[in-house]
Amino acid sequence: MTSQWQLRAAFAARLSDMYGREVPAYTTLVDVSREVNEDVLRARGADAERLGSISRVTAERHGAIRVGTPQEMQQVARIFGALGMRPVGFYDLREAAASAVPVISTAFRPTSREELARNPFRVFTSMLTPADPRFFDDDLRARLETFLAGRELFPPELLALADRAEAEGELPEAEAERFLQLAVHAFELSTEPVDKAWYERLERVSAVAADIGGVRSTHINHLTPRVLDIDELYRRMTERGIEMIDTIQGPPAWKGPDVLLRQTSFRALAEPRALRTPDGTVIRGALRVRFGEVEARGLALTREGRALYDSLLARIDEQASAHPGKDRSELAHTVWAEHMPHTEHELATSGLAYFTYHVAPDRPRDGSRPPTRISELVEQGWVRAEPIVYEDFLPRSAAGIFQSNLSGEGSRNNDQQGAAYDAAWLSGAIGREVLDPFSLYEQQQNHSIRQAARELELDGA
Ligand code: OOG
Ligand code: NI
Helix, strand or coil: CEEHHHHHHHHHHHHHHHHHHHCHHHHHHHHHHHHHHHHHHHHHHHHHHCCCCHHHHHHCEEEEEEECCHHHHHHHHHHHHHCCCEEEEEEEHHHHCCCCCCEEEEEEECCCHHHHHHCCCEEEEEEECCCCCCCCCHHHHHHHHHHHHCCCCCCHHHHHHHHHHHHHCEECHHHHHHHHHHHHHHCCCCCCCEEHHHHHHHHHHCHHHHHHHCCCCCCCCEEEEECCCHHHHHHHHHHCCCCECCCCECCCCCCCCCECEEEEEEECCCEEEEEECCCCCEEEEEECCCEEEEEEECECECHHHHHHHHHHHHHHHHHHHHCCCCCHHHHHHHHHHHHCCCCHHHHHHCCCECEEEEECCCCCCCCCCCCCCHHHHHHCCCEEEEECECCCCCHHHHHHHHHHCCCCCCCCCCCCCCCCCCHHHHHHHHCCCCECHHHHHHHHHHHHHHHHHHHCCCCCC
């Protein structure tokens, strides 16, 4: 029998092999990431593994896929459900980018500490919003919806196996193999000719709309390795002649604790694709939609921590527009140094980041009673705080990644009112609750506090 987590690990590994064959630059990125991680581990020792063991970090990937309809999203949810991955977080990228990105997104990922430790594979999954009149007029919406309704991304056999794996928690060997083959195949780039006129009509609205609704299949858009020093990775990729986008998204580089997520990417080369012209002939063309991305992960911030993060980004924006001559990363660094806590301990005591708490093996043994406040327990050496790593995404960074890899600006009519979508809508559409990331981190933290309190026999525990 193959369990859900084994299916997840196998799927991530096979997807990586497949994507490496399709996009060779990805393999370079994985190699450079591994080199950087080895160097960081040598230089920093155990400290390098504070946010995840080197084996987890080396195997860690996130993927990105894009689908067209709520039905397709619901099918994706069944496939990932088979792998023990649940929808977490709601991201609305329609407003977050200056270019036209007509999608809403969630991330499918494992949610428990144990499952994350086994294999943390996650997939940023976006769905097109044809009903949003800022991007699509009535005529284009109708054509798009008809086109999408007529395609099949996932064969019924794959979905049936997925439902079985989810219900039973595992699959027999032969079925597991079949499921993995069908699942990986569903995300391969199709060789079927692309209707050139239709693709270009959508491209005028948004390159993302064309990539999703201009073809009869889906494909993995990118697969992102995790790196322990993203600034160093950026330098090494540039040295190899790979042109990276001009920024690292997310928090700036600084000496204090890494929080949330820092990401950067490079535009992949145009890929050869068969195109069908209006007179029916098939020509060799090229489309440039996929890219390479890499990320560094830091501590998960609480709602208060996140509000601070968002306000600091806004402050940096203000200063950057007030002083257009100044280097943005220097401005960002100054703002951070001034307002972000400089140590993990401060982040913990001010309630800005999530931690798990563990009774210290070398706690006081002189018969004294432990204090009851968590900050005192930590300060007096009774318990140790371990950071909880951020497992999710950032809408603004995601928009930045989308945008810097698009060929054209597209068009958005801001006179129109946007169609309303939120986490509740998405939950209804896919028939599964879209989970709140903050609650997941908080549950982990609270669970560890209860456990520590029990071990120390604190009152009320
Ligand atoms: C997703 C872009 C966002 C991330 O990691 O934030 C993203 C896409 O291009 O489909 O990948
Ligand atoms: Ni990504």
